[in-house]
Each structure stands twice: as structure tokens, then as C-alpha cells.
Amino acid sequence: MKPLLLFCLLLGACKSQEVLPENCYKGRLSLKGICNNYVIELVEGSIDTSKLEVKWKNPDTGKNYTNAFALSNPCALPVSLKEGDEFFFKLDSTQLTAECVTCKAYSPTPRKSLPISICP
Template identity: 85%
Template structure:
């Protein structure tokens, strides 16, 4: 009976580990501010922590975010994503050349920003 219990525990542990697509991270659109001022939190994968704010507090609300960054190429994010949605992305500086229309209204975001593209 003990080997069966051990097997079930190990099987359950394997199911709980999410496999990320190659070269991708898992993120959450945590704040969808005015004029494409987006805040994303890294929730899966390992990234150089110097590229993100390990803790960022929104000065407007006092809410704290972990491993957060602003999106430096807001037009790369699908408009269908809603606040709280999780998605897979990769760092992609080629997306910085994409031209799109954004307004200049201010909405607080972390000082650190990253360009991304959505993983298939």
C-alpha cells in the first residue's frame, strides 16, 4: 500500500509543475492603465531580477506588485488581454520598431520596462 501512496504523491507533484514553452516566461497583466500604460508581473520562469522591480508599489492605489515591469512596446500586447489574465511571453527587442498610436496620458508604471512578444 505504501508504494502506491508514494506513486500517487509523486504523480500529483508532477502535474502541479507547469512546463513553459521554449524561451518563454509566464506573466500576468496586473494593471491595464490608461493609454497603454501596462504593468506585467513575472509569475513563471527565471529572469535577471535587475530587469524587473522585485517590489513595486502603485503610488495611486498603494497596491504592491512583485517582479513587475512596464511594457515598453504596448502595441505588442493583444487588446483582448484583460487585467488579471495570464499569458506566455518572450523578451523581444525587435518589437520596439513596431509603430502604433498611443496617447500621452499618465498612469503609474514601474521604472523598469521590457519589450516582449507573445509566445504561440
């Protein structure tokens, strides 16, 4: 009986590794500001750090973010995503022409921005 119990405990301790879809990164919608001023943090994957704010502090809240960037094409993000949601994306400059309704109100975002598309 003890070997069976030990096997069950070991099996329960193993976690399956989540695999990133090909050419995709894992991000988190960390801040959903007014007028589609979105802040995304890189959670998994490697993007050239010159394209990200390795550390960014929101001047309004004082909250710190790591590997953050502003979304340069807010129309690419599904409206169903909420702050804190994680998702897979790829860098995609072809999405810069997508159109959606935005306004010009300001909400703080990192200086560096990237265009993305959602991975399937």
C-alpha cells in the same frame, strides 16, 4: 475495492506540471492603465532582477506588485488580454518598432521596462 479507491485518490492528488515554452516566461497583466501603460508581473521563469522592480508600489492605489515591469512596447500585447490574465512571453527588442495608437496620458508604472513578444 479499497486499493482502487486509494489509487483514484492518489491519481486525483497529482497535478500535471505546466511546462514553459522554450525561451519563454509566464507573466500576468497586472495593471492595464490608461493609454497602454501596462504593468506585467513575472509569474514563472527567471529574468535578471536588475531588469525588474522586485517590489513596486502603485502610488495611486497603494497596491504592491512583485517582479514587475512596465511594457516598453504596448503594441505587442493583444488587446484581448484583461487585467489578471496570464500569458507566455519572451523578451524581444525587435518589437520596439511595432506601431499602434497610443496617447500621452500618464498612468503609474514601474521605472524599469522591457520589450516583449507573445509566445505561440
